[in-house]
Amino acid sequence: MRVLLFTGKGGVGKTTLAAATGACLARRGRKTLVVSTDPAHSLADAVGSPLGDEPSEVGSFLYGAQIDARTLVDDTWETLRHELTTALSGLGLDALDAEELTVLPGVDELLSLGQVRRLADEGPWENIVVDCGPTAETLRLLALPEAVAGYLRRLPAWRSVTRVARSVDRFAAHVESLRALLTDHETTTVRLVLTPERVVAAETRRTLTALALRGIAVDGVVVNRLMPSPGWWRGAAASWLRTRRAQQEQVIEELRDGGLTGRTLRTVEHRAVEPVGMEALLEIADELYGKASPLVGDVGAAPLLETVEAESGVYLRIVLPLAKDSTVRLARVDDDLAVTVDGFRRLVALPESLRPYTLTGAESDARGLLVHLESPL
Incomplete structure (x- = not known):
């Protein structure tokens, strides 16, 4: 299917x-x-x-x-939400805090x-x-x-x-x-x-x-x-x-x-x-x-992460289609790399072998982002 x-x-x-x-x-x-x-x-x-x-x-x-x-929310989520609110209140949480915790945007x-x-x-x-x-x-x-x-x-x-x-x-x-x-x-x-x-x-x-x-x-x-x-x-x-x-x-x-x-x-x-x-x-x-199948298309999907080794060090390529004016921010969060592009953010788990490395910089090319990682001494 x-x-x-x-x-x-x-x-x-x-x-x-x-x-x-x-x-x-x-x-x-x-x-x-x-x-x-x-x-x-x-x-x-x-x-x-x-x-x-x-x-x-x-x-x-x-x-x-x-x-x-709206009907799905009324019939499905409200039942679970009520159970959670009741249980959390019984575990010592203030009723208002329990209600707030079970609100799911x-x-x-x-x-x-x-x-x-x-x-x-x-x-x-x-x-x-x-x-x-x-x-x-x-x-x-x-x-x-x-x-x-x-x-x-x-x-x-x-x-x-x-x-x-x-x-x-x-x-x-x-x-x-x-x-x-x-x-x-x-x-x-x-x-x-x-x-x-x-x-x-x-x-x-x-x-x-x-x-x-x-x-x-x-x-x-x-x-x-x-x-x-x-x-x-x-x-x-x-x-x-x-x-x-x-x-x-x-x-x-x-x-x-x-x-x-x-x-x-x-x-x-x-x-x-x-x-x-x-x-x-x-x-x-x-x-x-035309005569082609509506199901035929080009996914164009490569793995999100690729490790690239070069004489100057180790790079992690993040394969993304980037516009020329894209705003990109990178940050290290524990063992994850926080990638934010034009306001869209995702935590990307670093490969285990690269977790000891330090993020030192990044640049963009035709295939996405090339992140420079520095080996620990």
């Missing part, structure tokens, strides 16, 4: 492209589920059919669902991802296409399994209460399964959607870096709403189209030069009419994929 996650800046058309991809896979006889975790819930509008929490058939081999995160997004995992495990789908929320929410969503695992380890004394310990252990195992799903490059990949504008392209480059830091594979980029070429037409309208198209193509070239090496880039032209329903979605799919 394959899982494709579509995300992008709000308003770039990711829902339409996710639905078109699902429709294309279904037309080729592959049982496919398109599911939305976007609170905006526009997937039903795109497919032209009402959708609920559980999958319903919207076409031959094609099913759809829209996850209601982003739990609605985490449970939405868990619902996707449940549907993947229980359903007959060959493929799942996920219409994620806008980029910022998606990055938070994809970072949560790792963050929550650390959060659960910090809960004090909960293991002394058997019932709560079992609940937390189940939740921790669930979180770990989500992290494993997201970082399994054979199963799960992200496809970024953008419009050919510099501001949107800059966010896409930052997203590529943030996902690489998390070990999550991006297999391709889709540039949506490319202005049609006016060809040999003349007149004011044709001149405007020609100018706008040239600007868009320049943005695409800059994007290729800014970290997309080795990843598939597809384009879709702007439509005069909003694409709604199966016929319109399949028309987009034909332009997007």
Whole structure:
């Protein structure tokens, strides 16, 4: 089974492209589920059919669902949270402190991802296409399994209460399964959607870096709403189209030069009419994929860390797509290297052989960061 996650800046058309991809896979006889975790819930509008929490058939081999995160929070997390609050209060914590400790930011997004995992495990789908929320929410969503695992380890004394310990252990195992799903490059990949504008392209480059830091594979980029070429037409309208198209193509070239090496880039032209329903979605799919499989993309994922030995010392390469104007900060935190790029931070465990070494500097090159480590005397 394959899982494709579509995300992008709000308003770039990711829902339409996710639905078109699902429709294309279904037309080729592959049982496919398109599911939305976007609170905006526009997937039903795109497919032209009402959708609920559980999958319903919207076409031959094609099913759809829209996850209601608020209901999941009410039904799932509140029960565990109440158990934790009660137990921690019984262990001597002030009731207010216990309440504060069991507040988990982003739990609605985490449970939405868990619902996707449940549907993947229980359903007959060959493929799942996920219409994620806008980029910022998606990055938070994809970072949560790792963050929550650390959060659960910090809960004090909960293991002394058997019932709560079992609940937390189940939740921790669930979180770990989500992290494993997201970082399994054979199963799960992200496809970024953008419009050919510099501001949107800059966010896409930052997203590529943030996902690489998390070990999550991006297999391709889709540039949506490319202005049609006016060809040999003349007149004011044709001149405007020609100018706008040239600007868009320049943005695409800059994007290729800014970290997309080795990843598939597809384009879709702007439509005069909003694409709604199966016929319109399949028309987009034909332009997007042609005869190729929608599942084919270039992960472009190398190991995050590579050790490089040179005459001048030992280097640790952190393989990341970096924009020319990226802001990078590095710090040593015990046996980890804290890597922050454009505000996105991750603790990267150093290889055991390099833990005695001292961080002395770093530089960027075409493949990412080259960190200089000095051997202890």
